[in-house]
Amino acid sequence: MEMKLYDEVIKKCQDRLETEESRQLSLEETGWPEVSDRSMILRSDMAYELGGERFPAIGCTMITANPELVPSDKITLLGKDLPEIQGDVPYGRIALVRVDEETLGEGQVLYQAVRALEYTRYHFYPEGFMMRVSAFKQRESVRIGKAALAKGLDFTKTGNRMISAFHKNLSVRAVHIYYITREDFDYKLLESFAKETESITQTIDHILKTSLMDCKACSLKKVCDEVEGLRELHFAK
Ligand code: SF4
Numbered sequence: 001m002e003m004k005l006y007d008e009v010i011k012k013c014q015d016r017l018e019t020e021e022s023r024q025l026s027l028e029e030t031g032w033p034e035v036s037d038r039s040m041i042l043r044s045d046m047a048y049e050l051g052g053e054r055f056p057a058i059g060c061t062m063i064t065a066n067p068e069l070v071p072s073d074k075i076t077l078l079g080k081d082l083p084e085i086q087g088d089v090p091y092g093r094i095a096l097v098r099v100d101e102e103t104l105g106e107g108q109v110l111y112q113a114v115r116a117l118e119y120t121r122y123h124f125y126p127e128g129f130m131m132r133v134s135a136f137k138q139r140e141s142v143r144i145g146k147a148a149l150a151k152g153l154d155f156t157k158t159g160n161r162m163i164s165a166f167h168k169n170l171s172v173r174a175v176h177i178y179y180i181t182r183e184d185f186d187y188k189l190l191e192s193f194a195k196e197t198e199s200i201t202q203t204i205d206h207i208l209k210t211s212l213m214d215c216k217a218c219s220l221k222k223v224c225d226e227v228e229g230l231r232e233l234h235f236a237k
Contacts, residue, residue, distance in 0.1 A: 003065035003101050004229050005204070009196045010062050010069050010096055016189065017078065017094065017178050025075040025156045032157035033127045041130040041143040051141035052088030056187035058180075059133065059140025060194040061095045061118045070098035070174045075159035079181030082144060082154045092180035092190050093140060095120075095162065103171040111204050117169060118201075124165035128153045138194060155179050199223050200230070207234040 051057025064070060080089070097117055104113045121131060121140070128148020132141050144153065159177050166175045180190070203223045213234060215221055224230045 003063060003099065003104065005200050005227060005233075006062045006197060007064055007066055007069065008227065009193050009200070010064055013062070013094060013190070013193045014069070014096075016186065017076065017180070019078065021078060021182075023077045025077055025081075025159055027073055027075065027163070028156070028160060030157045030160055032153070032161060034161070035125050035127045037122075037125055039125070039130075041128070041145045045145055045147065046143045047146045047149045048085060049088050049141055049143050050085075050181065051091035051139065055088060055090040056092070056191065057090075057139040057141035058092040058094075058187060058190050058194050059121060059131075060093070060197055061097060061120070062197050063097050063099055063114060063117060065099055065101040065104075067098065067174075070096045070176045072174050073163050074174075074176040075155065075163070076176070076178045077155050077181075078178065078185065079183075081156075082149060082158075083152075085144075085181065089181045090183065090185070090187055091141060092178070092185070092187065094178040094180075094190070094193075095166070096176040096178075097166055097172055098174040099171040100173055111201070111208060113171065114201055114204065117166070117172070120162075120165050120169070123168075124161055126153070126158045126161045129158050138191075138198065200227055203227075203230055204233070 104110055121133065128145035130143040130145070132143065133139070159179065162177055163175045166172050200223065203220050206220055207230065212218070215224065215231070
């Protein structure tokens with residue numbers, strides 16, 4: 001039951017991301033090369049940055065056990081694909097990951113499992129696609145290499161790579177990745193969904209660590225009031 005925790009925020013997100021302009025990218029093994037985790041794209045080798053300094057740069061992973069929300073692997077793009085982009089653009093990357101609830105576990109194991117899935121972003125390195133994460137500022141931007149772009153890098157290639165990276169985790173059943181590069185998208189709202197997701201994850205952690213159960217005095221009351229299942233998680237402990 002715990003994995004319903006993110007379902008409401010996932011639904012709100014999908015409401016915004018499933019539009020008439022959303023394009024499905026193909027699922028295929030493109031054979032695009034991976035590079036080592038230490039390879040850098042210097043500014044001089046960079047074509048542009050997704051989520052460059054002045055722009056929103058949102059990366060978020062949300063987990064569910066509900067097959068209606070994530071029936072199968074999928075990649076959806078809102079906005080321009082990499083070859084069509086000319087300079088820095090705003091950027092969003094949302095991954096909805098459906099897991100087999102049984103294999104996720106409960107308690108501390110559940111919290112670790114959620115974090116492990118999020119950290120998948122640190123375990124994939126498509127050539128020419130250098131992710132830069134500031135966990136502190138909750139930003140995820142990406143430097144795109146000129147050479148890779150000339151060789152045909154696009155979101156179909158990075159998306160398929162990311163889906164394979166998630167599938168290395170044996171609890172994962174299906175992954176839906178959304179890339180957003182539209183100029184006129186409501187990134188503030190998307191950012192609020194990412195924040196909501198993070199506060200749910202932090203609340204799971206808090207619940208596991210504290211035996212205080214005074215909701216009136218608890219700093220997390222606001223999150224627990226809104227997210228179905230959190231209070232049950234705490235009181236079942
Ligand atoms: S259930 Fe109550 S005490 Fe527990 S984290 Fe939520 S608000 Fe706090």
